[in-house]
Amino acid sequence: MASATAFAKAFPKQFVEVGIAEQNIVGIAAGLAASGKTPFVMSPACFLSMRSIEQIKVDVAYSKTNVKLIGISGGVSYGALGMSHHSLQDIAVARAIPGLDVALPADEHDVRNLIRTLADFEGGDYIRIGRNPVPTVYESDETPFEFGKAVTLVDGGDATLIGTGETVRIVLDAASILARDGVRCRVLNMHTIKPWDEEAVLKAANETGYIITVEEHIIRGGLGAAVAEVVVQRCPVPMKIIGIRDEPAVTGSPSEIFQHYGLSAENIRDVTKSMLGREGDIA
Amino acid sequence: MVDAVPPKGDFLRRKASQIRMDLLQMIYHAKAGHTGSSLSDTDILTALYYGGVLRVQANNPKWPLRDRFIRSKGHAVEAFYCILADLGFFPKCELETYSQYGSRLIGHPNNKVPGVDMNTGALGHGLSVGVGIALSAKLDANAFRVFVLMGDGEQAEGSVWEAAMAAAHYRLDNLIGIIDWNGLQISGRTDEVMRTDPLDGKWRSFGWHVELAMGTTSMK
Numbered sequence: 365m366a367s368a369t370a371f372a373k374a375f376p377k378q379f380v381e382v383g384i385a386e387q388n389i390v391g392i393a394a395g396l397a398a399s400g401k402t403p404f405v406m407s408p409a410c411f412l413s414m415r416s417i418e419q420i421k422v423d424v425a426y427s428k429t430n431v432k433l434i435g436i437s438g439g440v441s442y443g444a445l446g447m448s449h450h451s452l453q454d455i456a457v458a459r460a461i462p463g464l465d466v467a468l469p470a471d472e473h474d475v476r477n478l479i480r481t482l483a484d485f486e487g488g489d490y491i492r493i494g495r496n497p498v499p500t501v502y503e504s505d506e507t508p509f510e511f512g513k514a515v516t517l518v519d520g521g522d523a524t525l526i527g528t529g530e531t532v533r534i535v536l537d538a539a540s541i542l543a544r545d546g547v548r549c550r551v552l553n554m555h556t557i558k559p560w561d562e563e564a565v566l567k568a569a570n571e572t573g574y575i576i577t578v579e580e581h582i583i584r585g586g587l588g589a590a591v592a593e594v595v596v597q598r599c600p601v602p603m604k605i606i607g608i609r610d611e612p613a614v615t616g617s618p619s620e621i622f623q624h625y626g627l628s629a630e631n632i633r634d635v636t637k638s639m640l641g642r643e644g645d646i647a
Numbered sequence: 648m649v650d651a652v653p654p655k656g657d658f659l660r661r662k663a664s665q666i667r668m669d670l671l672q673m674i675y676h677a678k679a680g681h682t683g684s685s686l687s688d689t690d691i692l693t694a695l696y697y698g699g700v701l702r703v704q705a706n707n708p709k710w711p712l713r714d715r716f717i718r719s720k721g722h723a724v725e726a727f728y729c730i731l732a733d734l735g736f737f738p739k740c741e742l743e744t745y746s747q748y749g750s751r752l753i754g755h756p757n758n759k760v761p762g763v764d765m766n767t768g769a770l771g772h773g774l775s776v777g778v779g780i781a782l783s784a785k786l787d788a789n790a791f792r793v794f795v796l797m798g799d800g801e802q803a804e805g806s807v808w809e810a811a812m813a814a815a816h817y818r819l820d821n822l823i824g825i826i827d828w829n830g831l832q833i834s835g836r837t838d839e840v841m842r843t844d845p846l847d848g849k850w851r852s853f854g855w856h857v858e859l860a861m862g863t864t865s866m867k
Contacts, residue, residue, distance in 0.1 A: 383813070385813070387805075388775045388806060388809035390775070391775020391779065392778050392779035392782065392810075395778060395781070395783065398764060398765060398776065398783075400711075400783070403779075419772060421769075422768065423766075423772055426766045427765050427766040
């Protein structure tokens with residue numbers, strides 16, 4: 365479970381409690397950063413990315429303060445609690461703000477590496493992490509987190525599957541079952557949405573000819589849109605954007621919501637095969 | 648009662664008049680600006696910058712131990728720019744570029760300009776930033792102080808009160824909030840738009856030490 369209690373107990377002098385005040389927490393963090401500190405702001409992503417977005421725009425991005433905004437319990441982590449608690453617009457909002465970096469680590473190893481990188485990385489950042497335990501993508505902390513550099517987890521030439529955050533594990537599983545059916549997919553962990561790895565997208569379009577994006581986010585303005593902006597302007601190829609439909613998301617457990625919107629290895633397999641016209645292919 | 652412009656001969660009054668002339672010229676030249684609001688707080692700024700209150704260095708604007716000034720009522724930038732130029736933070740001739748294409752002297756304070764600590768312009772932000780800076784000073788045992796200038800119309804922003812609460816919670820006696828209580832905002836008389844009275848009572852109830860000054864209210 366996402367909580368700062370252990371940190372607060374271990375480092376009481378480095379912990380500032382602000383209460384239920386999302387605008388204030390970002391302003392205070394900007395003030396701390398303006399005085400040379402490196403504040404990490406922790407708040408549920410649904411509130412941090414909406415309630416305090418003007419403070420993020422003006423006090424962090426525009427004022428160029430070194431504030432690390434960590435949106436916890438992101439996406440549909442609070443599955444049963446409804447739209448007020450889902451953060452499914454945060455990628456779209458955050459990536460539209462000049463001067464704000466945006467990243468979604470894929471698993472605990474990515475998170476650890478990202479936090480280490482962030483501590484030495486000058487600039488305002490919005491990071492979305494989840495709440496519940498997730499299966500890992502990596503086996504260790506060995507793969508460094510390089511801002512703005514997509515990680516190719518699997519190489520392949522038939523199509524490219526791109527995930528971000530918790531969907532990376534799912535596209536990896538989809539690639540495995542597709543490989544059993546003879547479809548070789550490239551898998552990208554697009555952990556950074558800004559700065560954006562345009563070259564990785566371009567290479568995927570050029571070399572594989574088909575792109576499927578999968579995100580725990582509304583289908584407007586998120587990962588798929590960011591990929592499409594590159595594809596349509598520089599190398600048009602067929603694309604599919606899998607994500608949450610433009611509606612108040614259905615409620616239930618996060619895995620039920622993922623299933624409902626096709627954020628599953630099986631659906632990604634079906635969508636990929638249908639795109640490639642290889643529905644009948646079975647190894 | 649504290650006079651907003653304490654008598655120091657006639658120096659401060661003459662300085663405030665000069666700044667008013669400068670800002671009117673700047674606004675006339677640019678054909679844009681927040682005239683009323685800037686004229687309204689010129690005395691406060693003059694007292695801060697020329698009355699021996701703010702410890703800042705024009706030739707060393709990033710001096711780490713300087714007092715910080717956050718202009719939370721960011722729309723009224725003109726008097727601020729005129730004073731910074733007058734003190735030598737940047738050349739006075741640059742005032743002619745105010746509001747022009749590509750100028751760093753844009754219509755709201757911005758920290759590309761020497762002497763400006765934070766970008767403001769969206770109301771209700773400055774006091775939270777001030778709380779963060781004041782907290783940082785306490786953590787590092789630095790003696791500098793943080794001054795935040797707000798408008799009275801700005802008091803309708805809920806985030807002001809989030810910050811007011813936090814400042815008292817953390818006992819930030821190095822944070823001074825100043826309200827330019829001029830009774831007016833863009834859409835009319837402040838108390839008709841949204842009643843703030845008793846404004847001093849509200850701040851006292853949030854744990855602040857409040858002092859009323861001539862024509863203005865300064866709080867710390």
